[in-house]
Amino acid sequence: MPRVLRELGVRGPVSLISAGWQEREGEPGVVADPGLPVVELSLHARGEQVFAKDAELAEAYKARQLKLKLMQDFYRVRLDHAAQAARAVAVRSADAELRVEEHIASLSVLRHIDQEHVQRCALVHAAFE
Secondary structure (H helix, E strand, O other), rough: OOHHHOOOOOOOOEOOOOOOOOOHHOOOOOOOOOOOEEEEEHHHHHHHHHHHHHHHHHHHHHHHHHHHHHHHHHHHHHHHHHHOOOOOOOOOOOOHHHHHHHHHHHHHEEEEHHHHHHHHHHHHHHHHH
């Protein structure tokens, strides 16, 4: 990280967000030393302070996060099966033109699953706001 920051010309303090590492937020050594002063944002701790003051918001946030997690689980099931089907299609014997068409069709299914998931998650986020 220090090399990249130098190449980008970053000179002052930097802020690092330890996304997904809430329980280790602020703990030294969790993220590689960037070679510059670091400003700890403590986003998780700040969020917890907000939730402590607003139980309704905390409950709504928790419900949204649970729904998104379940949606992610279902998405992965669909994606895993589509990827398995794409691999099975890829090893079938056929002339080159048909294999290319089938490969494109398999990728189309995977893209559709991805796009639908992104759209559905966006709706959940929009409803929360």
